[in-house]
Amino acid sequence: MLLLGSFLNNLGNFSGFTFEKYIAAYTDPEFLKIIYNTVVFVVGSAIFAAVLAIFLSYMNTRTDIPFKFLFKIISIIPMMIPHILFSISWVLLLNPSNGILNTALMNILGLSDSPFNIYSISGMIFVEGLLDLPIAYLIIAPAMSSFDISLEESSKVSGASNTKTFFKITLPVLRPAIMASFILVIVRSLASFAVPSVIGMPGRIYVLSTHIYRVVSSGFSADYGMAAAIGMSALAASIVLIYIYRYLVSETSKFVTISSRGFKPVLISLKNYKYPLFFLVGFISFILIVVPVVVLCYTSLTPYVMVPTKRAFSMMSLKNWYEVMKDPISMLSLKNSLFLGITGATLGVLLSVFVSYVIVKVKTKAAGFLESLSFLSFSFPGIVIGVGFMWFFVKTPLYGTIWALLIGYIATYLPYGIRPISSAFIQIHDSLEESSRVCGASYLTTLRKIIIPLLIPGIVSSWILMSTMFFRELTLSVVLSRPGSEVLAVQILRFSEDGLWGKLSALGIIMILFSTIIVVCASLLGKKFSKMHI
Amino acid sequence: MKKLILIALLAFFAVSSYSFDANLAKKEGKVNLYANITAIEPLVEKFSSDTGVKATYTRISTSKYLATVLTEFSAGKLQADVVQGPLPILNTLKDKGVLKKYDKSFLDGYPDWAKADDYIAAFGIEYVAVIYNKELVKGDDIPKNYMDLINPKWKNKIVMPDPASHATTISWLVGLKENKIFGNDEEWMKFVKGLAANRPMFVKSFSPTPAPVESGEKLLAISMPKYIVTKAPAPLDWVKTDTLLGSPRGIALVEKSTNPNAAEMFLKYWLSENNMRELANKVGEYVLAKNVFPPINEIEKAKVIPIRELTDEETKKWGEEFKTIFYGK
Numbered sequence: 001m002l003l004l005g006s007f008l009n010n011l012g013n014f015s016g017f018t019f020e021k022y023i024a025a026y027t028d029p030e031f032l033k034i035i036y037n038t039v040v041f042v043v044g045s046a047i048f049a050a051v052l053a054i055f056l057s058y059m060n061t062r063t064d065i066p067f068k069f070l071f072k073i074i075s076i077i078p079m080m081i082p083h084i085l086f087s088i089s090w091v092l093l094l095n096p097s098n099g100i101l102n103t104a105l106m107n108i109l110g111l112s113d114s115p116f117n118i119y120s121i122s123g124m125i126f127v128e129g130l131l132d133l134p135i136a137y138l139i140i141a142p143a144m145s146s147f148d149i150s151l152e153e154s155s156k157v158s159g160a161s162n163t164k165t166f167f168k169i170t171l172p173v174l175r176p177a178i179m180a181s182f183i184l185v186i187v188r189s190l191a192s193f194a195v196p197s198v199i200g201m202p203g204r205i206y207v208l209s210t211h212i213y214r215v216v217s218s219g220f221s222a223d224y225g226m227a228a229a230i231g232m233s234a235l236a237a238s239i240v241l242i243y244i245y246r247y248l249v250s251e252t253s254k255f256v257t258i259s260s261r262g263f264k265p266v267l268i269s270l271k272n273y274k275y276p277l278f279f280l281v282g283f284i285s286f287i288l289i290v291v292p293v294v295v296l297c298y299t300s301l302t303p304y305v306m307v308p309t310k311r312a313f314s315m316m317s318l319k320n321w322y323e324v325m326k327d328p329i330s331m332l333s334l335k336n337s338l339f340l341g342i343t344g345a346t347l348g349v350l351l352s353v354f355v356s357y358v359i360v361k362v363k364t365k366a367a368g369f370l371e372s373l374s375f376l377s378f379s380f381p382g383i384v385i386g387v388g389f390m391w392f393f394v395k396t397p398l399y400g401t402i403w404a405l406l407i408g409y410i411a412t413y414l415p416y417g418i419r420p421i422s423s424a425f426i427q428i429h430d431s432l433e434e435s436s437r438v439c440g441a442s443y444l445t446t447l448r449k450i451i452i453p454l455l456i457p458g459i460v461s462s463w464i465l466m467s468t469m470f471f472r473e474l475t476l477s478v479v480l481s482r483p484g485s486e487v488l489a490v491q492i493l494r495f496s497e498d499g500l501w502g503k504l505s506a507l508g509i510i511m512i513l514f515s516t517i518i519v520v521c522a523s524l525l526g527k528k529f530s531k532m533h534i
Numbered sequence: 535m536k537k538l539i540l541i542a543l544l545a546f547f548a549v550s551s552y553s554f555d556a557n558l559a560k561k562e563g564k565v566n567l568y569a570n571i572t573a574i575e576p577l578v579e580k581f582s583s584d585t586g587v588k589a590t591y592t593r594i595s596t597s598k599y600l601a602t603v604l605t606e607f608s609a610g611k612l613q614a615d616v617v618q619g620p621l622p623i624l625n626t627l628k629d630k631g632v633l634k635k636y637d638k639s640f641l642d643g644y645p646d647w648a649k650a651d652d653y654i655a656a657f658g659i660e661y662v663a664v665i666y667n668k669e670l671v672k673g674d675d676i677p678k679n680y681m682d683l684i685n686p687k688w689k690n691k692i693v694m695p696d697p698a699s700h701a702t703t704i705s706w707l708v709g710l711k712e713n714k715i716f717g718n719d720e721e722w723m724k725f726v727k728g729l730a731a732n733r734p735m736f737v738k739s740f741s742p743t744p745a746p747v748e749s750g751e752k753l754l755a756i757s758m759p760k761y762i763v764t765k766a767p768a769p770l771d772w773v774k775t776d777t778l779l780g781s782p783r784g785i786a787l788v789e790k791s792t793n794p795n796a797a798e799m800f801l802k803y804w805l806s807e808n809n810m811r812e813l814a815n816k817v818g819e820y821v822l823a824k825n826v827f828p829p830i831n832e833i834e835k836a837k838v839i840p841i842r843e844l845t846d847e848e849t850k851k852w853g854e855e856f857k858t859i860f861y862g863k
Binding site: 092197201213222304315400497501 | 566572573575590591592593595596597598599600601602605606609611613620622623626690693696698699700701704735736737738741742744745746748749750751752761764765767768846847849850853861
């Protein structure tokens with residue numbers, strides 16, 4: 001529908017086929033600069049997120065670092081924070097005029113200028129990378145966790161050090177998971193709007209999503225056809241990325257690490273590095289994730305946006321919290337989002353298991369097409385996808401109900417379910433399945449008794465990814481939500497549009513708390529059903 | 535006090551000429567409003583409690599407004615009974631046959647231009663002004679007129695919506711020219727270029743403009759004075775210029791509404807002087823009911839002019855023009 005719309009004079013009017021939108025979109029002299037910014041932004045975010053995720057996953061799953069459970073939760077906290085709030089927190093911390101961290105550093109170091117400027121491409125990469133860290137983490141961690149120690153032991157027996165083993169054995173074998181996370185973060189940051197609008201726009205740095213926003217918002221009759229035409233470049237990029245990924249991991253047998261009874265995850269002793277690395281991970285977690293959350297807590301207690309001063313502390317109260325808690329729409333939103341997060345993720349994971357199986361184990365061209373198709377929804381600008389879903393649902397009795405949101409969420413965010421599970425699938429040798437089938441077990445019995453138990457870390461990751469995504473989903477919700485089917489992100493957007501940052505932060509923290517409870521429960525359940533940890 | 539308000543409300547309804555049946559409206563029991571105006575939840579709740587007819591409010595942002603309403607309308611599933619939005623949007627809906635005529639006989643005190651259309655009632659103006667942090671900008675430093683914004687001392691200290699894409703800001707800048715706020719076009723261009731030279735920080739719309747001023751990150755904002763009311767006790771004030779410009783806000787009934795009587799009841803309640811006073815007092819809106827002003831110091835002294843509606847082509851053309859000026863090195 002959207003593809004068709006990009007070739008029409010007016011979306012919805014099927015007469016008048018034209019290339020006008022494409023010509024206008026791609027001959028814009030500014031377009032090259034936007035593409036350059038977009039490439040730097042998405043690749044930079046993906047590298048930053050993937051490197052950080054590899055480090056944290058390794059520490060949390062493979063080593064004996066203390067307080068691992070806490071670090072595991074901290075690593076996925078950015079996923080639970082509404083992106084707009086997370087971006088605003090970093091603006092409060094690192095804006096060049098009066099950013100809290102900048103001001104503190106200037107006072108401590110006696111600097112005359114702010115050391116950091118969040119309104120820059122590096123600022124955008126930094127914040128987007130942190131927001132996408134959980135995606136990378138939740139794909140890499142299960143693969144790290146299911147890594148067969150015998151491969152590393154062989155390396156060490158041959159005289160290699162821990163570091164050499166990590167770079168020569170661990171990382172190459174983890175290539176599917178690393179590539180999967182890298183690609184998912186690229187696709188995710190291509191669709192990101194919060195960071196480019198809150199940080200990029202003030203810095204006059206435009207990427208595809210903000211460029212599309214400009215196209216859609218200039219004038220009252222939004223040109224969604226033009227937006228779809230621009231979105232085609234994101235779609236093309238996503239398809240190319242998927243094929244590169246499939247090519248790089250085509251010899252799946254190279255990446256199999258679970259193939260026999262010998263599989264047993266073992267922790268690596270950090271010995272003398274245990275506490276220095278503990279402090280390093282603690283410091284990273286504190287600065288990158290805890291500090292912005294603390295800023296949110298602070299903002300939720302102040303009557304308006306204030307830098308911390310004696311006066312600000314004297315004006316603190318629980319008023320915002322009280323008002324949010326007694327607001328019926330906020331409470332209904334919480335209830336609806338909980339339902340969508342839990343039910344939607346469960347259904348989404350079930351579907352993801354079957355799709356991943358087809359993608360990884362049924363090696364046909366159609367599988368590649370299916371995988372590409374699963375990324376389709378990411379490749380269009382959120383606003384355009386939202387309107388596309390509206391066109392679809394308005395013809396059904398589901399329009400305006402919570403069920404339309406549920407179906408839309410699952411359809412849009414299926415790649416988040418598929419990626420961790422297919423990465424885990426790749427690591428399971430076909431012989432396990434074949435042995436089961438030879439012994440007379442049906443396909444479903446094999447899936448239930450052999451495959452799924454081994455997939456538990458991937459399934460848990462995928463469930464957490466989907467439920468946290470659904471819990472704070474905005475793109476579709478803002479178009480499909482109606483009275484009675486309000487969700488948290490829409491309510492947060494309302495507060496944001498009213499400039500009520502205190503209420504916004506209070507509701508944001510409630511969202512983080514509930515997401516954390518969901519994640520902790522899912523992690524504990526996963527731990528119960530599997531020896532592997534994420 | 536509540537009883538007095540209720541008596542006043544009943545008296546108001548009694549003297550008004552009604553085309554709707556109040557009993558049928560109550561029987562319908564509900565009314566759905568699509569709106570892009572923010573912070574009106576208390577007024578919607580008040581309608582429900584005053585009339586016993588449940589009002590629900592769906593906020594639709596400007597960029598999705600037409601797509602949402604027209605998609606629902608063409609599928610025969612328009613959920614709105616009453617629509618509120620900028621006049622260009624409502625005019626498009628009128629052209630597409632979405633709106634129906636309303637009874638405007640009771641609109642005493644509203645300016646003639648506000649009730650000239652048979653389908654759309656203009657009830658307010660989305661007024662734009664320069665607002666500032668009154669704790670950080672004091673005395674002689676406070677700008678006295680628009681031209682003061684081009685003083686180089688404000689370099690990197692202003693925040694405003696992106697003049698290349700934000701339709702209302704584009705209309706406002708063009709409105710300053712067309713309403714001869716600067717006397718002639720050369721002076722206007724000097725203002726536009728001077729403002730651009732001060733490298734204002736751009737945000738996507740008016741709603742993110744007050745926050746950087748509240749926190750002291752920026753000192754001035756091209757924004758809406760309504761935030762002085764809605765964001766109290768934030769230290770915000772407005773630059774007291776003689777003339778303010780803004781886009782008219784309209785409201786209209788929907789043709790083939792499922793709750794037609796409740797919709798008419800809502801429209802008349804909304805346009806009543808009592809409601810306009812609430813809108814001014816609680817939401818800080820500049821309303822068109824006679825002698826009703828928001829509780830903002832000296833705002834009643836300003837002349838607030840509705841700007842001409844730009845067509846989409848004009849908006850895009852001027853957006854490109856401002857992009858060249860504001861984004862130029």
